[in-house]
Amino acid sequence: MMIDLSDKVAIVTGGASGIGRGICLVLAEQGADLAVTDMNLAGAEAVAADVEATGRQSVAIQVDVTDRASVQAMVDRVLERFGKIDILVNDAGIIGVGEWWERERPSDADWSQVFAVNVRGVVIVSEAVSDHMIGRRSGKIVNIASIAARQGSPDLPHYSTSKAAVASWTQSNAAQLARYNINVNAICPGLLWTPMWQAIARKRSRFGATDSDVEGLSGRELFDQVIEETIPMGREQTPDDVGRLAAFLVSEDARNITGQAINVDGGRRMN
Ligand SMILES: NC(=O)c1ccc[n+]([C@@H]2O[C@H](COP(=O)([O-])OP(=O)(O)OC[C@H]3O[C@@H](n4cnc5c(N)ncnc54)[C@H](O)[C@@H]3O)[C@@H](O)[C@H]2O)c1
Structure with a gap:
């Protein structure tokens, strides 16, 4: 399927x-x-350079999604540079504070900061960007939740609860914005070997979380074992897998899909 996003401006x-x-x-x-x-910012600049290498235009902007003033400044800069915003992908997320993997039970700071970024951050950015989209009677928003939204977890309860909140917010925001021709959907990625999962592996090597024997395994070996034991399709997911669904959801091909949360997880969760 060819997806055409030419002339569209996206914030990720x-x-x-x-x-x-x-x-x-x-x-x-x-x-x-x-x-x-x-x-x-340095990481964003490197990705913006990678985007420009594909022939598209790009700008890197530093933002803290928990801070309304910082988010409004980001929106203003994008509008100054590109004149409009067609697409928003809320991907920023965290799983704990500092060396959170050293704590068996999440601290108060883990709970509050994870909610501040994963839940309030999505709301703050969506409100700032949808004010602009409402005026244009057009827009696409994708929130990155997680399969953690689908099932509570013994060792990451704060994270699972925050991602369930993202899925619920997605429905509320879709209902609020449908009349303005704005689609809001969520993607629930499965297991990806990113810095976030590397930290989860550190916690699980230390405290365990499954019945499997993880003693002596490296982080990557532990990750591979979880893939083998829990993913029916037997393979990990990649940022590209998630990007492909995001591209579909923000395209006109998906114009009648809104308020949904879709798993990209090789069949791990079928709800
Ligand atoms: N890795 C996985 O297996 C997995 C699975 C399901 C869902 N997710 C979700 O996907 C998203 C991306 O995860 P990832 O694995 O790529 O993580 P990552 O840590 O590689 O990337 C997260 C990015 O968010 C940025 N960020 C954190 N707090 C921010 C803030 N307050 N304001 C702006 N930016 C901020 C970080 O600087 C980082 O660049 C997250 O929402 C995560 O919860 C990840």
Whole structure:
């Protein structure tokens, strides 16, 4: 299927790393110009350069999605540079504070900061960008949730709860914005070997979380074992896999899909 995003302008938060970087590159490949936004400016600049190497235009912007003033400044800069925003992908997310993997039970700071970024951050950015989209009676928003939204977890309860909130917010925001011709959907990625999962592996090697014997395994070996034991299709997911679904959801081919959360997880969760 050919997806045509030419002349579209997209903002991706968390674009400097992992899944966000993959989404930026797939959207650019389909023709979109990109605002690569992240707390990590140097990382965002490197991805913006990769986007430009594909022939599209790009700008890197530093943003903290938990801070309304920082988010409004980001939106203003994108509008100044490109004149409009067609697409927003809310990818920025965290799983804990500092060396969170050293704690068996998440701390108060883990709970509050994970909610601030994963839940409030998505709401703050969506509200700032949809104010512009409402005026144009057009827009596409994709929120990156997780399969953690589908099933509570013994060792990452704060993260699972935050991602379930993202799936619920996606429905609320889709209902709010449908009358303005704005689609809002979520993607629930499965297991990807990004810096986030590398930290999860550190925690699981230390405290365990499954019945499997993880003693002596490296982080990557532990990850491979989880893939083998829990993913019916037997393979890990990649940022490119998530980017491909994002590109479809923000295209006109998906104009009648809204309020949905779709798993990209090799069959791990079928709900
Ligand atoms: N890795 C996985 O297996 C997996 C699975 C399901 C869902 N996810 C979700 O996908 C998204 C990306 O995860 P990833 O694995 O690529 O993680 P990552 O840590 O590689 O990237 C996350 C990016 O978000 C940025 N960020 C963090 N806080 C921010 C803030 N306050 N403002 C702006 N940017 C901020 C970071 O600087 C980083 O570049 C997250 O929402 C994560 O919860 C990841």
